Amino acid sequence: MKVATELDSITSLIDCCGSTTDLCIDSLTRILASLELGEDWLAEHLPNPLPESGYHRTLLHQAKCFEIVLATWPVGGGTLVHDHGSLNSQGVVKVLQGNLFNQIYALQEDGTVRPGERLIAETGSTVPVTHDLIHAMGHGGGHQGVAASLHVYFPWIVEVRYWDPKTGLPVENNL
Numbered sequence: 001m002k003v004a005t006e007l008d009s010i011t012s013l014i015d016c017c018g019s020t021t022d023l024c025i026d027s028l029t030r031i032l033a034s035l036e037l038g039e040d041w042l043a044e045h046l047p048n049p050l051p052e053s054g055y056h057r058t059l060l061h062q063a064k065c066f067e068i069v070l071a072t073w074p075v076g077g078g079t080l081v082h083d084h085g086s087l088n089s090q091g092v093v094k095v096l097q098g099n100l101f102n103q104i105y106a107l108q109e110d111g112t113v114r115p116g117e118r119l120i121a122e123t124g125s126t127v128p129v130t131h132d133l134i135h136a137m138g139h140g141g142g143h144q145g146v147a148a149s150l151h152v153y154f155p156w157i158v159e160v161r162y163w164d165p166k167t168g169l170p171v172e173n174n175l
């Protein structure tokens with residue numbers, strides 16, 4: 001594979017992902033580890049107004065085989081429990097600002113989910129999203145500002161399934 005050196009823009013990230021023939025979680029982790037976007041880039045790309053609950057997705061790029069999303073997380077915000085779609089998409093998340101929690105769930109035979117490990121990902125770290133991962137992510141606390149993260153998925157995520165974190169039951173409609 002092409003060895004990623006220092007990447008300093010979304011354009012260079014797109015070029016690197018697009019030219020990597022063996023795009024996988026390992027190669028993408030190395031690519032995102034070498035990405036340094038800087039505070040100015042983040043300040044220019046945060047949504048306005050900032051989200052006050054849940055989270056906000058900004059689609060930055062869709063290529064044929066991958067997509068890049070900026071996620072913004074207010075204090076107390078996060079996703080529902082979810083999988084990564086009918087195409088079993090996978091990817092890597094890089095934390096750009098603040099901390100994120102990553103609450104992992106296990107799918108039960110009856111179609112419900114049960115909570116497992118809860119991890120904290122700190123600024124600058126990367127989080128693998130495997131094709132069979134069911135989880136919830138959100139602001140990890142520790143500071144009062146929004147948290148932000150960059151997500152690269154391959155292929156695009158479509159037809160996500162959701163679960164209620166309190167009951168573990170599937171949620172029929174996308175909320």
Ligand SMILES: [Fe+2]
Binds near residue numbers: 082083084129135137
């Ligand atoms: Fe996810």
